[in-house]
Amino acid sequence: MTVYLLRRLIQAAGVVLAMSVIVFIGVYAIGDPVEILISPDADQFERERAIRAFGLDRPLWQQYFTFLGRALQGDLGRSFVFNEPALKLILQRMPATLELAVGATVVALIIGVPLGLYAGLKPESPVSKGVMAASILGFSLPTFWVGLMLILVFAVQLGWLPSTGRGETVEVLGMRWSFLTADGLAHMVMPAVNLSLFKISLVIRLTRAGVRETMLMDFVKFARAKGLSPRRVIAVHVLKNIMIPVVTVVGLEFGGTIAFSVVTESIFAWPGMGKLIIDSINVLDRPVIVAYLMIIVLMFIVINLVVDLTYSVLDPRVRLEAKGA
Structure with missing residues (x-):
């Protein structure tokens, strides 16, 4: 297992390095932030001073190696707009995005797995057919339209939930969290549900397909032949x-939820990383854009590693393969 982890970490380092080149060149080779950030009335001297201050007077390759050297020390650059470390700005917004993504994932699992399980066990029942039809809607309906409808119905007409914002927060471990307060949870309900609709549909279909396939396996038939109760067969042999x-x-x-929650955060004015990246793109705040993309790359790598390790818990064969590696 140690060799496996070491190999994965080396692969991850190579991916991060390659992505840093692609991201940096892709962002810094497009547009001119000076045209946006500097007043049109500024003279040539002020423009050149701003260019030097932003470090844009050097060749692109030199800018990249400067960025890489600072990144190895934990410095991803300073925001052109806020004149603060880009990493600090993103970390301030990260708790809001994380709790929204976690909330959406939990909702998807709580709703999607039982519905998919039922649809797989009783595929011909009217309820199962209704569940599968509803899952098609979850794939098809635009996120922005669903968000607006949620606000119109539950905030404007019924007045049950707040329409925008994050609500009351409390500080834990130096970060502000809203899910620990009743007001924060109320603000979180609609954006989390809106963000989870696609995932609910995905989980329903994956679970249903898995159940239909697993129920035909020999080990399930053998478990039934031994006289195990249907509940035990489903919980131990099928669900696992x-x-x-x-x-x-x-x-x-x-x-993907963390990276692409931009639409939901914009609709519900949720102060997360997605809202920050949209604002940064509008003003070509390159350090913030690059820092955001690199953090997303790191998150994907960590999540992939966690998923692989979770396999070893769910399937002993993966543990054996890892030891063999």
Whole structure:
């Protein structure tokens, strides 16, 4: 297992290095932030001074190696707009995005797994057919439209939930969290549900397909022949086997939820990383954009590693393969 982890860490370092080159060149080779950040009335002297201050007067390769050297020391650059470390700005917004992504993932699992399990065990029942039809809607409905409808119904017409913002927060371990307060949870309900709709549909279909396939396996037939109760067969033999693909997809979707929660955060004015990156793109705040993308890359790598390690808990064969490696 130690050799396996070491090999994965070396691979991860190579991926991060390659992505840093792609991200840096892709962001710094496009547009001119000076045109946006400097007043049109500024003279040439002020413009050149701003260019030097931002470090844009040097060749692109030199800017990259400067960025890489500072990144190895934990410095991802300073924001052109806020004149603060880009990493600090992102870390301040990260708790809001993380709790929204975790909330959406938990909702997807709590709703999707039981519905998919039922649809797989009783595929011909009217309820199962209704569940599968609803899952198609979850794939098809645009996120921004669903978000607006949620606000219109539950905030404007019914007045049950707050429409925007994050609500009351408390500080834990130096970070502000809203899910620990009743007001924060109330603000979190609609954006979390909106963000989870696609994942609910995905989990339902994955679970249903896994159940339909697993129920035909010989080990399930053998368990039934031994006289085990249907509940035990489903809980021990069926559910445990179908959770491997579900964990894979949900794990990767969790990274995607963090990276692409921009629409939901914009609709509900949720002060997370997605809102920050949109504002930074509008003003070409390059250090913040690069820092955000690099953090997302690191998150995907860590999530993939966690998913692989989770396999070893759900499937003993993975542990044997890891020892053999």
